[in-house]
Amino acid sequence: MSTTPSNTPISASDVKKLRDETGAGMMDCKRALTECGGDVDAAKDLLRTWGLAGVEKRKSRTASEGVVTSYLHEVGGLPPKVGVLLELDTETDFVAKTPDVRQLARNLAMHVAAMEPRWVSRQDVPEDFLESERKIVAASDEVARKPENIRDKIIEGKVSSVLSGKGGVLLEQPYVKDESGKKKVSEVVAEVAAAMKENLVVRRFARFRVGEEE
Structure with missing residues (x-):
């Protein structure tokens, strides 16, 4: 089984199929397919080695x-x-x-x-905090210099960086x-x-x- 990243385009249908069959997360499925050159069976095996197959399905079960x-x-x-x-x-x-x-x-x-x-x-983060961070980022010179059609994506990326950092x-x-x-x-x-x-x-x-x- 090859795990060398490939330039083979990964289709959304293959990602969905792999997720349905393994229960792993969408991004993990896409990464596994990319590393396996789009081979779904090989990607399944890779997800198992990562210990991720079945994790999403288990999330619906009650932890009491x-x-x-x-x-x-x-x-x-x-x-x-x-x-x-x-x-x-x-x-x-x-x-x-x-x-x-x-x-x-x-x-x-x-x-x-x-x-x-x-x-x-992230579901625990108050919406007013998120809005405040978005306004701060949107007001920065870095964002103001970017084309208007990509500003929202940049803002969300910056906010995500704040949430994944210390104190997030x-x-x-x-x-x-x-x-x-x-x-x-x-x-x-x-x-x-x-x-x-x-x-x-x-x-x-x-x-x-x-x-x-x-």
């Missing part, structure tokens, strides 16, 4: 069990100044007790301590323990969900810093 974990950030033996509580939900109590899920929850709490996200997912959306941030800096938190959660064959949901978190106002 789970684990709450805590993390205290200490530096140089001094008392902790930053603390995090994070809830990671699973479908069954059995999976919630597994070392992989417990370690994921702790790693995510460490990520929250470092990257200071304000929201779990947890699931869209680059995972701090990934040295390549290319893997998002959502992808890490999806990989563990695929290994567990269960839906995993980051339900909520709280980050505290000494002396910081709520």
Whole structure:
């Protein structure tokens, strides 16, 4: 099976077919097809190696069990100044007790301590915040110099960059323990969900810093 990226055009129908057959996300299906030169069967195998096949289908299942974990950030033996509580939900109590899920929850709490996200997912971001960011970007000289027909796309791209940065959306941030800096938190959660064959949901978190106002 070749995984060398190809210039073969990828049709929307092939992407849809692969998603319907594997349950993986649209962008992951397109990437797999691109790397496999449009070969649907090879792309299926590649998605399995990535641990993504079936993840989207599992998202519809209820996650009513789970684990709450805590993390205290200490530096140089001094008392902790930053603390995090994070809830990671699973479908069954059995999976919630597994070392992989417990370690994921702790790693995510460490990520929250470092990257200071304000929201779990983009759906949690208030619309007034998004509108404010769009206005700020739209007023910039960089956007004003661009052709009018592409400004909206540029604005949305800039807003997405804000949301994936420090202080943004947890699931869209680059995972701090990934040295390549290319893997998002959502992808890490999806990989563990695929290994567990269960839906995993980051339900909520709280980050505290000494002396910081709520």
